[in-house]
Amino acid sequence: MKQFSIVIFFLFTFSSCNGDTVTRVIYSECSDRKISSSSPYQYNLNSLLTSLTNSATFTTYANFTASIASPLYPVSGIYQCRADLSFSDCESCVKQAVSQLPSLCSSSESATVQLQGCLLQYGNNSFIGKSDETLRFKRCGSGIESGGFDPNLMAMRDDLLSALTVQPGFYRSSKAGYIDGDAQCVGDQSSKECNDCVKKTVEYLEKECPSSVSGVVYLGKCYAEYATQDDHQHTYESNSNPSPEHDHGEQAGKDLAIIIGIVAVVILLIFFVAYLRRSVEENQLKS
Ligand SMILES: *[C@@H]1O[C@H](CO)[C@@H](O)[C@H](O)[C@H]1NC(C)=O
Ligand SMILES: *[C@@H]1O[C@H](CO)[C@@H](O)[C@H](O)[C@H]1NC(C)=O
Numbered sequence: 408m409k410q411f412s413i414v415i416f417f418l419f420t421f422s423s424c425n426g427d428t429v430t431r432v433i434y435s436e437c438s439d440r441k442i443s444s445s446s447p448y449q450y451n452l453n454s455l456l457t458s459l460t461n462s463a464t465f466t467t468y469a470n471f472t473a474s475i476a477s478p479l480y481p482v483s484g485i486y487q488c489r490a491d492l493s494f495s496d497c498e499s500c501v502k503q504a505v506s507q508l509p510s511l512c513s514s515s516e517s518a519t520v521q522l523q524g525c526l527l528q529y530g531n532n533s534f535i536g537k538s539d540e541t542l543r544f545k546r547c548g549s550g551i552e553s554g555g556f557d558p559n560l561m562a563m564r565d566d567l568l569s570a571l572t573v574q575p576g577f578y579r580s581s582k583a584g585y586i587d588g589d590a591q592c593v594g595d596q597s598s599k600e601c602n603d604c605v606k607k608t609v610e611y612l613e614k615e616c617p618s619s620v621s622g623v624v625y626l627g628k629c630y631a632e633y634a635t636q637d638d639h640q641h642t643y644e645s646n647s648n649p650s651p652e653h654d655h656g657e658q659a660g661k662d663l664a665i666i667i668g669i670v671a672v673v674i675l676l677i678f679f680v681a682y683l684r685r686s687v688e689e690n691q692l693k694s
Contacts, residue, residue, distance in 0.1 A: 429496050429524035430503040433625060434544040436519045437512030438530070444514065447477030448531065455484045455529060456505050462486075463501035463525075464494055468594030470535050484529035487593045490578030492524050500525035519543075521625060526593060538600045539627025540607045548621030548634065556620055559584065560635065564620075567633050568609045577601055588633030596628055604629035 442448050455473035462469040467488040474481035486504070488497035504520045504527035512518035517530030521543065528534065551560055563584035570581040571590045575598070580589040590608065592601035608624045608631035616622035621634035 429492065429500050429522065431523040432507065432511070433521040433523060434519075435507075435511040435521070436543065437515035438517040440516040441514040442516050446480070448480040448482060448516070450476030451480060451482045452529065455482050456508075459484055459486050459527065460498070460501050460505055463488065463498040467492065467494075467497050470595060480531065482529055482531055483533065483535055484527070485535055485593065485595055486525055486527045487591070488525040489523075489591060491580070491589075496524060501527060536595045538596060538604065540604055541627050542611060542624065543627060544623070544625040545611065545615050546623050547616035547619040550618045551620055552618060556635075557584075560586065560620055561618060564633060565613075568612060568631075571631055572602075572606050572609050579605065585636045586633055587636055588631065590629065590631035592629040601629065605631060 442452070451473040454475055455471055458471045458473065459469065462471070463486060467490055468486070470483065470485040472481050472483040486501050488500055492500065500522055504522050504525055507520060507522075508515075508518060508527075511520055517528075517532070519526070519528045521527075551558070563586040566583035567581055567586045567588050570583060571579050571588060574581060574590075577592045577594060577596070578589070579591070581587065590605045592604055596604065604626055608626055608629055611624040611626075612622045612631060612633070615624070621632075623632035624630060
């Protein structure tokens with residue numbers, strides 16, 4: 408039976424590899440104002456972060472205000488997961504964002520942490536329900552002029568971006584030719600604010616990444632991104648991991664994980680069949 412647990416251990420180890428793109432840091436912003444660790448505000452903040460994390464197990468957006476420790480120093484917060492994430496990925500993303508706070512925004516009175524899969528934001532001002540179209544992060548992929556690309560790519564890009572602009576909803580996803588992309592607004596926005604925000608990201612993408620085969624723009628309350636289908640992960644690179652080799656390594660890692668997974672399943676089957684055969688033989692001996 409020992410072999411079974413080893414194989415199962417491998418299966419679990421390698422299937423958990425996929426999670427790390429979700430929790431990669433895109434950007435963080437922290438207030439200069441700091442709070443002391445024993446302040447009532449900090450107690451409220453701890454309780455807020457617990458509420459946000461718990462909520463992420465069953466909804467992809469929520470807002471809370473915590474004031475139990477001290478009604479004089481309330482602290483408000485929101486999170487927004489990518490709407491295409493499962494609840495368990497959403498939860499692990501929000502958990503990860505919370506656990507990164509001490510290193511990214513140590514003791515900050517207000518903070519924003521954007522991971523690949525979720526946004527986490529808290530503060531003592533009423534930012535909830537306000538629109539925010541300030542540019543927080545942008546990244547443009549290689550220019551079409553660098554060669555090897557279909558000359559129609561930019562036309563596909565423009566089609567995709569207009570499709571994202573007119574699509575209704577807070578999470579939008581579309582394809583044009585072999586460019587695909589998505590956009591998402593934070594759940595505290597109205598439909599109109601969301602439309603305006605997505606429109607603004609599209610304008611940024613057109614202006615800042617005029618001839619790029621991929622691009623991503625995060626504003627305060629929404630983001631939009633696009634990429635050629637085979638190049639999709641390159642837009643996901645973050646500030647902290649700018650090297651292109653990283654993605655190739657990751658892809659190789661995923662391929663390896665799949666191969667090891669298949670091998671593990673085959674080994675598991677062999678052991679299982681051997682085990683069945685042995686117990687049948689034992690039963691035959693007994694009878
Ligand atoms: C909340 O922010 C205001 C400024 O916007 C500041 O004066 C106040 O001290 C802050 N409250 C706490 C508890 O940090
Ligand atoms: C904040 O949360 C409350 C309670 O869940 C909800 O009723 C309200 O609509 C939310 N506000 C925004 C702006 O999302």
